[in-house]
Amino acid sequence: MSRFAAIAGGVLLLALAGPGRVAGEPIDRRLAQRLDAPAAAAVWQVVESARAGGIPTDPLIATALEGATKRAPAEAIVLAVRQHAAALTASREALGEQSSPTEIEAGAGVLLSGVLADSLVRLRAMRPHGSLVIPLVVLADLVTRQVPVNTAAGALVWASGSGARDADLLRLRSRVEADIRHGVSPNAATLARARGLESNGPARAQQPALPRESAVRRRTTP
Amino acid sequence: MLAPASLAAAAAGLLFLGAVLGWMLRSRDLSRRVPANAWPREGASLSATREVRIIQFVLAAPAAGRVSVAGDFNDWSPVATPLHRATGGVWVAAIPLAPGRHVYAFIVDGASWVPDPAAPLAPEDGFGSRNSVIVVGDPEPA
Numbered sequence: 443m444s445r446f447a448a449i450a451g452g453v454l455l456l457a458l459a460g461p462g463r464v465a466g467e468p469i470d471r472r473l474a475q476r477l478d479a480p481a482a483a484a485v486w487q488v489v490e491s492a493r494a495g496g497i498p499t500d501p502l503i504a505t506a507l508e509g510a511t512k513r514a515p516a517e518a519i520v521l522a523v524r525q526h527a528a529a530l531t532a533s534r535e536a537l538g539e540q541s542s543p544t545e546i547e548a549g550a551g552v553l554l555s556g557v558l559a560d561s562l563v564r565l566r567a568m569r570p571h572g573s574l575v576i577p578l579v580v581l582a583d584l585v586t587r588q589v590p591v592n593t594a595a596g597a598l599v600w601a602s603g604s605g606a607r608d609a610d611l612l613r614l615r616s617r618v619e620a621d622i623r624h625g626v627s628p629n630a631a632t633l634a635r636a637r638g639l640e641s642n643g644p645a646r647a648q649q650p651a652l653p654r655e656s657a658v659r660r661r662t663t664p
Numbered sequence: 665m666l667a668p669a670s671l672a673a674a675a676a677g678l679l680f681l682g683a684v685l686g687w688m689l690r691s692r693d694l695s696r697r698v699p700a701n702a703w704p705r706e707g708a709s710l711s712a713t714r715e716v717r718i719i720q721f722v723l724a725a726p727a728a729g730r731v732s733v734a735g736d737f738n739d740w741s742p743v744a745t746p747l748h749r750a751t752g753g754v755w756v757a758a759i760p761l762a763p764g765r766h767v768y769a770f771i772v773d774g775a776s777w778v779p780d781p782a783a784p785l786a787p788e789d790g791f792g793s794r795n796s797v798i799v800v801g802d803p804e805p806a
Contacts, residue, residue, distance in 0.1 A: 518790065
C-alpha cells in the first residue's frame with residue numbers, strides 16, 4: 443500500500459482510538475447531561491469499576507440521576523453512588539454469585555437499611571433455589587418502618603424457612619404496616635403477624651426459631 | 665504521483681474503515697438509548713422482547729394541583745410521567761414497566777416527594793426523602 447493510503451488509514455485509526463475512548467467507555471449521556479463534569483466523571487468511575495466486577499450498574503446510574511433530580515449536592519450524589527456500589531458488592535457476596543441482578547439489587551437495599559449481610563446468607567440458605575426478591579423487599583420495608591433489625595430479619599428467615607410464599611410475605615408486610623399505623627409497636631406487630639403465618643406451610647426440621655419478645659403491647663386481628 | 669491502483673486501494677481502505685466506525689458508533693448509541701429498565705420509548709418492539717407490563721400508579725391527593733411519578737424507569741424525570749386527575753381526588757397513571765425491582769416516588773405540585781402509601785418502602789435514599797419499591801412480574805420464578 444502506498445504511503446498516502448497508510449497515512450490516511452492511520453489518521454482514521456487515531457480517530458477511532460481518540461482520547462474519549464482510551465480510558466474505557468464514554469461517560470453515560472444521561473450522567474453527562476445532568477451532573478457537573480467532575481461529579482459525572484466520579485460517578486462514571488464507580489460505574490466502570492462495578493461493571494468490571496460484574497456488579498449491576500443500572501442501579502448506580504439511577505441513584506445518580508435521582509440525586510440530580512432531587513438537587514442534591516454533587517458530593518452527596520457521589521457518596522450515595524459509592525455506598526450503593528459497596529452494598530451491591532456485599533449483597534452479591536452474601537447471596538452468592540449465581541444470584542440474579544434483581545436479587546442483588548434488592549439485597550443491596552436490605553444492607554443499606556442497616557441489616558447485616560449475615561441475614562442475607564441465612565435467607566439464601568432458606569431458599570437456595572427460589573427467588574429472594576420479595577423476601578428482601580419486605581425485609582427492607584420492615585426495617586425502614588422501624589422494626590428492629592433482629593426482629594425483621596428473624597421473622598423473614600423464619601417465614602422463608604416455614605415455606606411461606608411471596609404472597610404471604612407481602613400480606614405480612616401490609617398487615618404490619620397497618621398495625622403500626624394503628625399504634626402497635628413495629629416489633630410487636632411483626633412478631634404477631636409472623637406467628638400468623640405458622641399455619642401456612644409444614645414446618646421444616648432446619649427451620650429457625652421465630653424471634654421472641656418480652657412484652658407484646660397490643661395484638662390485632664387480621 | 666500515485667498509481668491509480670494505489671489510489672483505488674486507499675479509497676477502498678478508507679471506505680471499509682469508515683463503515684466499521686459507523687457501525688461501532690451506531691451500536692453504542694442504540695445500547696445507551698434502550699437500557700434494560702428504561703422508559704420504553706420505542707414501544708411495540710420493546711414490549712414484545714422485554715415482556716413490559718402495564719402498571720397503574722394511584723395516589724389520593726385531593727388538594728394537589730399536579731402529580732407526577734419519577735423513578736428508575738423514567739430516569740427520575742420529574743415531568744416525564746404525569747398522573748391524571750380521576751374522580752374523588754385520586755390521581756392515576758398507567759405506565760409500561762419491565763419486569764424487575766423499580767424504585768420510585770410521587771411528586772406533588774412539583775415540590776413534595778411522597779412515597780406510595782400502598783407499596784413497600786425503599787431504604788433512605790441518601791437525598792433526604794423516602795421512595796417506594798414495586799416488583800413487576802416474577803423475574804426469577806421460584
